[in-house]
Amino acid sequence: MKKTIKTQNPYSGKTLETYKYISDKELDEKLALAQTTFEEWRHTELEERSALLLDVAELLETKKRTYADLMTAEMGKPITQSIAEIEKCALLARFYAKNAENFLADAIIETDAHESFISYDPLGIILAVMPWNYPFWQVFRFALPTLTAGNTAVLKHASNVTGCALVIQDIFEEAGYPKGCFQTLLVDHDQIETVIKDERIKAVSLTGSEKAGKSIAEQASAQLKKSLLELGGNNACLILGDADLDKYMDTIFKARMQNTGQSCIAAKRYIVVEEIYDEFMERLKSKLKKLKIGDPTNPETELSVLARPDLAEDLKKQVDKSIEIGAELISGNTMDGAYFEPTILTNVKPGMPAFDEETFGPVASIIKVKDEDEAYKMASTSKFGLGSMVFTKDFESARYRISDIEDGAFFINDMVKSDPRLPFGGTKISGYGRELSKEGILEFVNNKTVYINK
Ligand code: NAP
Numbered sequence: 001m002k003k004t005i006k007t008q009n010p011y012s013g014k015t016l017e018t019y020k021y022i023s024d025k026e027l028d029e030k031l032a033l034a035q036t037t038f039e040e041w042r043h044t045e046l047e048e049r050s051a052l053l054l055d056v057a058e059l060l061e062t063k064k065r066t067y068a069d070l071m072t073a074e075m076g077k078p079i080t081q082s083i084a085e086i087e088k089c090a091l092l093a094r095f096y097a098k099n100a101e102n103f104l105a106d107a108i109i110e111t112d113a114h115e116s117f118i119s120y121d122p123l124g125i126i127l128a129v130m131p132w133n134y135p136f137w138q139v140f141r142f143a144l145p146t147l148t149a150g151n152t153a154v155l156k157h158a159s160n161v162t163g164c165a166l167v168i169q170d171i172f173e174e175a176g177y178p179k180g181c182f183q184t185l186l187v188d189h190d191q192i193e194t195v196i197k198d199e200r201i202k203a204v205s206l207t208g209s210e211k212a213g214k215s216i217a218e219q220a221s222a223q224l225k226k227s228l229l230e231l232g233g234n235n236a237c238l239i240l241g242d243a244d245l246d247k248y249m250d251t252i253f254k255a256r257m258q259n260t261g262q263s264c265i266a267a268k269r270y271i272v273v274e275e276i277y278d279e280f281m282e283r284l285k286s287k288l289k290k291l292k293i294g295d296p297t298n299p300e301t302e303l304s305v306l307a308r309p310d311l312a313e314d315l316k317k318q319v320d321k322s323i324e325i326g327a328e329l330i331s332g333n334t335m336d337g338a339y340f341e342p343t344i345l346t347n348v349k350p351g352m353p354a355f356d357e358e359t360f361g362p363v364a365s366i367i368k369v370k371d372e373d374e375a376y377k378m379a380s381t382s383k384f385g386l387g388s389m390v391f392t393k394d395f396e397s398a399r400y401r402i403s404d405i406e407d408g409a410f411f412i413n414d415m416v417k418s419d420p421r422l423p424f425g426g427t428k429i430s431g432y433g434r435e436l437s438k439e440g441i442l443e444f445v446n447n448k449t450v451y452i453n454k
Contacts, residue, residue, distance in 0.1 A: 034200070035200045070167060100149075122445060124201075126203050128143065160308055231264075234384045245279060251415050257362050304339075322355075332344060345363060348366060384428055
């Protein structure tokens with residue numbers, strides 16, 4: 001007998017819904033439908049596929065409050081941030097509606113042939129395994145370009161956001177996508193293994209932790225199937241001696257606290273040059289004091305609970321262990337259910353969880369360094385490679401560091417963030433492959449070489 005999935009409101013602790021996993025037979029039927037739909041969908045005019053994106057955008061915009069309420073109930077995101085997430089999904093749909101034709105057009109390459117070019121053909125059914133921290137954005141970021149390229153998709157979402165997972169399937173159907181283009185699978189980890197082994201599945205995209213990434217990528221590679229991995233990060237945020245804190249302190253703070261600290265690209269390590277250290281700490285403490293903490297359904301709330309109580313427990317262990325080996329607790333580090341008090345830790349050093357690992361919650365880890373060189377050295381002392389950011393008035397000199405940064409992104413005087421127009425992805429244990437922009441829509445296609453002589 002299979003277990004059921006129970007969703008729980010992390011703020012109230014109340015059970016929201018109970019769902020049943022699908023049987024292996026139902027799973028097979030869904031994959032069969034995805035395959036049949038693919039055979040037709042792949043031959044649909046790109047113009048038609050792109051037009052549906054506008055219907056998705058409109059639906060998201062019209063019903064944003066309903067979707068945002070569900071997201072907030074399932075994982076505790078402050079409501080204004082949930083609404084913003086839905087709006088960003090709509091923006092992404094509009095972006096690909098405008099640009100997909102250009103991105104997917106044959107790329108002519110002059111050779112000895114009469115004609116030669118690359119044709120971007122869809123692959124088939126793509127499996128997505130997604131996390132709960134941005135329950136809509138992560139899925140749409142994958143699905144919109146992947147479907148527009150002519151693939152069909154099946155989703156295994158994080159269990160705690162099963163309601164969102166089902167609603168997302170409804171959105172595609174309500175927008176007019178053929179049945180079977182996008183399906184949510186309520187499956188457990190063992191069934192995912194079956195899905196990956198199924199020959200109708202052509203590739204896998206996973207956003208999640210390193211552990212899940214390794215497991216899924218191993219299973220995909222055993223079947224010689226492509227995988228794309230968007231994994232964790234512990235982004236460095238460098239505050240150089242000349243940083244303009246009047247202008248950028250809000251951004252610097254938001255870079256750590258948004259989404260209650262549960263963002264892969266959050267500023268997980270503040271690396272601060274000693275010249276500006278005291279001023280930075282004063283401003284950080286003052287911003288923390290003013291943070292509006294509480295009920296995620298209240299539009300005033302800026303920070304609320306984590307998505308599940310076990311996440312708060314894990315974070316507490318990381319902070320406690322860091323303190324045990326020399327980090328200094330300035331404030332915070334209490335918990336209650338899924339709530340984790342925003343925390344400031346100083347004297348953070350390599351070897352501590354607060355430096356080496358990803359802390360997925362509102363923990364500001366401060367690393368004091370003597371100068372700019374040491375700051376950049378500390379930044380790259382990480383096995384993660386999602387992104388780095390630097391705040392300095394001398395942005396011209398920061399340019400010289402671009403080639404030294406090994407991460408997937410380097411932001412000067414801004415927080416690392418995603419933008420539909422720019423590629424997004426990591427290096428090292430933060431994963432591989434790119435989402436968004438032209439790069440994203442070309443991840444799940446066959447770059448077919450076509451060579452024609454008269
Ligand atoms: P997670 O525990 O790795 O779960 C992610 C997804 O993988 C969930 O759907 C989960 O399903 C599934 N999963 C986990 N282990 C699996 C296995 N062995 N077989 C099949 N499926 C498996 O991650 P999370 O806690 O949801 O998300 C937080 C992590 O995601 C953080 O590390 C964060 O940095 C990362 N993330 C990265 C990005 C990026 O773009 N790089 C963006 C957002 C988040 P269940 O829920 O059923 O376990």
